[in-house]
Amino acid sequence: MQAVHDPDRKKALLLRLKRVEGQLRGIQRLIEADTGCEKVAQQLAAARKALDKSFFMMVGCVMAQGDTPPDDVAELLARFA
Numbered sequence: 001m002q003a004v005h006d007p008d009r010k011k012a013l014l015l016r017l018k019r020v021e022g023q024l025r026g027i028q029r030l031i032e033a034d035t036g037c038e039k040v041a042q043q044l045a046a047a048r049k050a051l052d053k054s055f056f057m058m059v060g061c062v063m064a065q066g067d068t069p070p071d072d073v074a075e076l077l078a079r080f081a
Contacts, residue, residue: 005065006061006064009057009061009064012057013054013057013058013061016050016053016054016057017054019050020047020050020051020054023043023046023047023050024047026043027040027043027044027047030043055080055081059073059076059077062076
């Protein structure tokens with residue numbers, strides 16, 4: 001699998017991951033502050049969803065590059081999704 005060559009895709013992916021990083025730091029602060037479990041769980045779910053979107057953005061990048069056969073993209077999704 002090749003690297004992300006499209007500068008716009010690369011920038012968007014990095015920005016998304018930085019937001020996830022901020023979410024995770026916020027969750028750590030919630031836990032340190034003894035915030036209720038439901039609130040922490042809600043924020044964990046949001047971070048998980050943001051990571052999922054990052055993953056699918058990356059799969060879209062693989063597809064857009066056109067170097068990977070469709071069966072290999074399907075296997076990638078099955079393996080990591």
